[in-house]
Amino acid sequence: MITLKINGLDVSVEKGTTILEAAEFIGFPIPTLCHMDGLTPYGACRLCVVEIGEGKKAKLVSSCTYPVEEGLKVRTSSKRVVRARRMVIELLLASCPQSKTIQDIASTYGVRTQRFKQEYDDCILCGRCVRMCEEQMMAKAIGFQNRGEKRSIGTPFDTKSDVCRLCGGCMYVCPVCELRCTYNQPEKAICGGCANLFAPCVEKDNFDDMMCYMNPCVACEIPKE
Amino acid sequence: MKSTGKKKKRTVISDEPDNCTEEDVKEADILAIVRKHDGARGGLIAMLEGIQQKYGYLPENALRILSNATGRSLVDIYGVATFYRSFTLHPRGKHLVTACLGTACHVRAAPRIVEELEQQLGIKASETTPDRNFTLETVNCLGACALGPVVVIDGHYFSKVKTAGIKKLIEEARNGFPDEKMLEREFAFPVEASCPQCHHSLMDAGNIIEGYPSIRVDISAGEKSGWLRLVSLYGSRGFESEHELPVGESVAFFCPHCKARIAGTTLCTECEATMAGIRIGEGALLQICERRGCDGCRLELDAVKSQV
Numbered sequence: 438m439i440t441l442k443i444n445g446l447d448v449s450v451e452k453g454t455t456i457l458e459a460a461e462f463i464g465f466p467i468p469t470l471c472h473m474d475g476l477t478p479y480g481a482c483r484l485c486v487v488e489i490g491e492g493k494k495a496k497l498v499s500s501c502t503y504p505v506e507e508g509l510k511v512r513t514s515s516k517r518v519v520r521a522r523r524m525v526i527e528l529l530l531a532s533c534p535q536s537k538t539i540q541d542i543a544s545t546y547g548v549r550t551q552r553f554k555q556e557y558d559d560c561i562l563c564g565r566c567v568r569m570c571e572e573q574m575m576a577k578a579i580g581f582q583n584r585g586e587k588r589s590i591g592t593p594f595d596t597k598s599d600v601c602r603l604c605g606g607c608m609y610v611c612p613v614c615e616l617r618c619t620y621n622q623p624e625k626a627i628c629g630g631c632a633n634l635f636a637p638c639v640e641k642d643n644f645d646d647m648m649c650y651m652n653p654c655v656a657c658e659i660p661k662e
Numbered sequence: 663m664k665s666t667g668k669k670k671k672r673t674v675i676s677d678e679p680d681n682c683t684e685e686d687v688k689e690a691d692i693l694a695i696v697r698k699h700d701g702a703r704g705g706l707i708a709m710l711e712g713i714q715q716k717y718g719y720l721p722e723n724a725l726r727i728l729s730n731a732t733g734r735s736l737v738d739i740y741g742v743a744t745f746y747r748s749f750t751l752h753p754r755g756k757h758l759v760t761a762c763l764g765t766a767c768h769v770r771a772a773p774r775i776v777e778e779l780e781q782q783l784g785i786k787a788s789e790t791t792p793d794r795n796f797t798l799e800t801v802n803c804l805g806a807c808a809l810g811p812v813v814v815i816d817g818h819y820f821s822k823v824k825t826a827g828i829k830k831l832i833e834e835a836r837n838g839f840p841d842e843k844m845l846e847r848e849f850a851f852p853v854e855a856s857c858p859q860c861h862h863s864l865m866d867a868g869n870i871i872e873g874y875p876s877i878r879v880d881i882s883a884g885e886k887s888g889w890l891r892l893v894s895l896y897g898s899r900g901f902e903s904e905h906e907l908p909v910g911e912s913v914a915f916f917c918p919h920c921k922a923r924i925a926g927t928t929l930c931t932e933c934e935a936t937m938a939g940i941r942i943g944e945g946a947l948l949q950i951c952e953r954r955g956c957d958g959c960r961l962e963l964d965a966v967k968s969q970v
Contacts, residue, residue: 580737582744593740594722594751600735 441509456500456511457485465513468522468542470529470612471563472501476572481563482529484542486521488512497521519546527551532558536613559613562588566607576600579607687723691716696731706734706742710749719750747801755790755797757835759783760814764803767810771825775811776800778825782832795836815839853896853948858941860920866891872900877940879924883913890915896948899957909955912936926950932958 438449443460450459455478460467470482480502487500489511497518500511512518526543531553533539539561543549564581567590571577578601579592592598695712699705709732713724720743729736743749761767761776776798780786783796790797804812809821813828815835823831855864855877866878869891876891881903888904890913907913915924915938926937926949935953937960942948951958 577735577737580735580741582741584745593725593736598736 439505439507441505441507441511443511444513450505452505454505456487456489456498456503456505456509459505460487460500460511460513467500467513468545469501470538470542470561471565473565473568473610476565476568476610478502479564479568482561483525484522484529486518486525488515488518522546523548528553529561532556533561533613535559536561538612560590561613562590563612564590565610565612566590569606569610574602574604574606576602576604578602687717687721687727689727692724692727693731696728703734706732706739707746710739710743714749717753719753722751747799752790753794755794757796757816758799758814759796759832759835760799760801760804761787762802762804762806762810762812762814763800764807764810766807767803767812770810770822772811774825775813775823775828778828779813779832782828796832851896852894853942855892855894855948856941857917857919857922858924858939858947859917859922861941862917862919864917864940865894869902871902872898876902878918879938879940880916880918880921881913882916883907883911889918896961907954910953912953914938915940915952926960927962928960930956930958931960932956 439452439454440447440449441456441459442448443456443463443465446463448459448463450462454462457467457469457472467485467487470484471479472482472485478501480499483499485500486497487503488495489498489503489509490496491510495517500513523546526539526546526548528551529536529539530543530548530551534555534557562581567580570579576598578598579590582589582591582593592601692713695709695716698712699708709728710720713728714720717724725739725743726736728734729739743751759779761772761779763772763776767775776787779798783791783798785791785796785798787798787800804814804819806812806819806821809819811823813820813823813831815831816839818839820831852874856862857864864877864879865875867875869876869878871891871893872895874894877894878889878891881888881890883905886905890904891902893900912935914936916922917924924938924940926939927947928937928949929935930937930951930953932951933953933956935951935956935958937949937958938952939947939949942961947962949960949962
């Protein structure tokens with residue numbers, strides 16, 4: 438067992454536990470985005486930063502990848518931590534403003550505006566879907582490609598993958614929902630799940646007063662024979 | 663005369679990409695490359711390099727075969743192939759034009775150079791001309807910042823390039839850089855060779871190779887023995903020999919005058935074969951690898967220093 442101090446409280450946890458798990462165990466909330474139980478820690482989003490050490494040696498580390506050490510002093514919401522987190526949130530908002538998950542985190546931290554050039558990406562490259570596909574679904578159908586500002590997630594050669602079983606796990610775990618259904622482009626289809634949905638408009642001849650609240654509707658975009 | 667020469671060259675070039683279409687990817691070739699690297703996990707980049715060397719780019723089929731052969735997922739291989747700038751998934755043109763856009767080149771108007779290149783070639787950066795003659799790429803630094811803006815065409819480095827000179831550069835590349843260009847390069851200077859044992863000159867003025875007197879030595883390899891003439895240009899690998907020397911075969915060098923073995927003092931750092939030591943000028947020792955096809959060489963100036 439290893440004993441460490443989190444926000445002044447002594448915690449004893451087993452060796453190999455991460456700071457994040459220890460903090461959750463004792464009840465200090467740490468916001469996370471790329472972390473998910475059952476997937477290997479990744480440390481990509483930096484939202485879970487905490488401050489360790491004291492005085493001049495104090496530094497920020499990502500708690501989801503940092504294993505506990507004997508006598509470690511952790512502060513999960515010091516001024517410095519909160520400032521760093523707000524910065525991360527602003528940057529995340531700048532890239533993916535329409536994500537509900539990120540908006541929720543932002544409102545928790547009182548971030549109402551962001552100062553950066555607004556982009557409307559649909560991916561924060563947290564790698565959750567990649568790890569889900571590899572570790573839980575054992576498929577390895579999607580992965581990172583390119584690098585730098587061109588880094589993205591997708592199937593090799595951007596075509597339908599041979600090993601993808603259309604499980605939809607990647608979409609399920611996505612905090613911004615990058616891998617949206619692309620049924621109207623079957624060549625690049627990743628999920629195709631909507632093909633199983635019963636869309637009223639497909640059989641609208643049977644309805645006198647059919648109304649559709651979806652705009653645009655996926656079913657409308659499926660090419661008609 | 664010049665124009666006909668150009669035309670001839672162009673037809674040759676335009677035929678070439680047709681030789682490396684997707685269908686031409688042979689499974690056996692890929693498997694041979696995989697075997698060469700034992701299909702080891704760490705050998706992925708080496709295998710991709712092998713494939714790229716063979717086809718000039720990484721064909722989709724080749725990557726799929728590689729994935730099956732090594733048991734690595736296609737995602738991993740594709741990730742690595744797209745991560746590194748030196749790999750390309752699309753066929754490159756006959757001539758590769760690389761413009762540096764690093765900080766030092768940037769402030770010396772490299773973006774204008776790229777614009778000019780784009781305009782002259784009629785393509786955007788990282789594209790290939792429709793006739794598959796030129797591929798234009800940008801890099802972020804070539805490590806030659808003092809020479810900026812730098813443009814590299816087919817391995818030839820051009821420093822302090824000006825927009826006005828680009829048309830000429832492209833024209834030169836289209837015609838193929840003449841071999842004399844190589845001779846003008848700094849490292850290709852002629853050397854005077856002599857035997858390290860008897861100090862007798864090994865120069866053979868009667869036999870000129872590549873415009874300079876050749877270096878004549880006797881060689882023996884297994885049962886065979888005979889003469890070998892090396893190009894006396896430092897940096898050049900050309901030679902003539904009495905016998906056919908297969909690539910990879912190691913031969914022993916002897917002085918034609920004192921018949922002594924001209925052995926070097928160390929083993930080749932590239933392939934660990936024995937090296938031959940030739941006395942250059944006033945006592946420097948040039949060691950060259952005795953294995954055909956190996957570029958290993960080592961120039962030792964200590965001998966000169968001790969004399970001075």
